[in-house]
Amino acid sequence: MNKTSKLKVSVVIPAYNEAMSIGNVITNCKAFCDEIIIVDDGSKDDTSEIAKKNGAVTIRNEKKLGVTKATQKGLEAANGDIIVTIDADGQHDPSDILKLTKPLTEGRGEMALGVRTEIPHRSERIINALTNLSVKCSDAGTGFRAIKADLAKRLKLHGTCLCGTLVLEAHKRGARIIEIPVQTKPRICGKRKIRTRHITQIFYVLRDLIS
Numbered sequence: 001m002n003k004t005s006k007l008k009v010s011v012v013i014p015a016y017n018e019a020m021s022i023g024n025v026i027t028n029c030k031a032f033c034d035e036i037i038i039v040d041d042g043s044k045d046d047t048s049e050i051a052k053k054n055g056a057v058t059i060r061n062e063k064k065l066g067v068t069k070a071t072q073k074g075l076e077a078a079n080g081d082i083i084v085t086i087d088a089d090g091q092h093d094p095s096d097i098l099k100l101t102k103p104l105t106e107g108r109g110e111m112a113l114g115v116r117t118e119i120p121h122r123s124e125r126i127i128n129a130l131t132n133l134s135v136k137c138s139d140a141g142t143g144f145r146a147i148k149a150d151l152a153k154r155l156k157l158h159g160t161c162l163c164g165t166l167v168l169e170a171h172k173r174g175a176r177i178i179e180i181p182v183q184t185k186p187r188i189c190g191k192r193k194i195r196t197r198h199i200t201q202i203f204y205v206l207r208d209l210i211s
Contacts, residue, residue, distance in 0.1 A: 084147075
């Protein structure tokens, strides 16, 4: 159960072929939330089965739709007052959920971003620089976020990923955005994925900036 406040916290985890890590991520999240939702985006491994065995609510896409649509499904299904998104690969520390949700439970913001010590991809750094043309943000591409549910349910997610566009949309809707430093770890297994989707995402960010 969530120990931070009377507000309920849902954790949404989009996942694609993360059978080797998803069980640990779910287990480590349980102490810091009231509900865990895994959106299996058409995995070819046992991601869904492992998620179910570990007690997570599991939504499965029969084919890969991408992280944006997977996250949207998770936000729509969540029952909490605050919704946290976290990566499925084990790079985030679930204990940081407490740090991300605290400013929201205290009424100091509607979205909290888990800011990484380093933005690893050049394409992400470009997206971050573009996002800063509209809203001051240290890490517009983080996958670790806490969002008030009433805001999250109104977001119309778009793009090949959520880098930049999520922050820009929240800002346009009047959200106060808090930044919280978090630590990241190496993936539990596998290698860092090539983020070719970021190249296309740059055009979505540019479109949002001029719209």
